[in-house]
Amino acid sequence: MVISETVLYSAGADIKNYRPTEFIFNEGEASHYYYQIITGDVKLNNYDPEGKEFIQNILSDGESFGESILFIDQAYPMNAEAMTECSIIRLCKSAFFELMAKFPRMYLEMCQSLSQRLYYKFIMMQNISFQNSAARLTGLMEYLKGSHEDRKPYSFMVPLTRQQMASLTGLCVETTIRTIKTMEKQQIVKIKDRKIYY
DNA sequence: TCATTAAAGTTAT
DNA sequence: ATAACTTTAATGA
Numbered sequence: 308m309v310i311s312e313t314v315l316y317s318a319g320a321d322i323k324n325y326r327p328t329e330f331i332f333n334e335g336e337a338s339h340y341y342y343q344i345i346t347g348d349v350k351l352n353n354y355d356p357e358g359k360e361f362i363q364n365i366l367s368d369g370e371s372f373g374e375s376i377l378f379i380d381q382a383y384p385m386n387a388e389a390m391t392e393c394s395i396i397r398l399c400k401s402a403f404f405e406l407m408a409k410f411p412r413m414y415l416e417m418c419q420s421l422s423q424r425l426y427y428k429f430i431m432m433q434n435i436s437f438q439n440s441a442a443r444l445t446g447l448m449e450y451l452k453g454s455h456e457d458r459k460p461y462s463f464m465v466p467l468t469r470q471q472m473a474s475l476t477g478l479c480v481e482t483t484i485r486t487i488k489t490m491e492k493q494q495i496v497k498i499k500d501r502k503i504y505y
Numbered sequence: 506t507c508a509t510t511a512a513a514g515t516t517a518t
Numbered sequence: 519a520t521a522a523c524t525t526t527a528a529t530g531a
Binding site: 469480481484485501 | 522523525526
């Protein structure tokens with residue numbers, strides 16, 4: 308979902324800047340804002356009691372977040388944490404709904420955006436229940452490559468660290484590394500300068 | 506098959 | 519320099 312910045316400003320939005328590792332909102336809090344990233348990367352995550360992170364999603368420039376909970380009266384089920392220096396525009400709940408009411412076209416786009424998120428969640432849930440590390444990782448890479456033009460093998464550089472891939476698939480880093488290595492031997496991926504090409 | 510632990514090398518800040 | 523990331527190896531569920 309991308310709403311033009313001018314529209315957001317005239318609706319009363321403001322900008323907030325965040326430093327890496329800073330939380331934009333926390334699990335358990337009530338949701339009050341629609342957030343849209345101007346620049347930077349944000350991850351939606353959870354930490355289990357032992358402190359191990361599970362990343363729900365990673366978002367970048369132009370993408371929005373937090374809106375899925377805006378429609379219901381529920382606390383956030385995850386944290387939003389800045390991964391880089393971030394400039395984020397936010398619009399409060401009431402103004403957001405006024406905007407949606409005023410521009411049906413925008414409302415439709417919002418539905419499409421939510422649908423897209425749901426699709427991602429569904430795919431990833433299936434991936435993770437496929438009880439085997441190689442399948443989980445290919446599933447993740449296949450999804451990421453989906454938003455990429457070139458379908459050829461090795462044409463897509465996975466824009467994630469092994470650590471992040473592990474946190475997205477619920478695997479541990481070491482398993483991720485080993486699995487990627489055997490996948491390289493099987494010619495499923497190529498590795499160049501530590502970057503993974505799929 | 507995978508997580509965990511530990512130890513060490515590498516890269517980024 | 520120091521933290522973050524990557525890698526290898528041993529061990530156990």
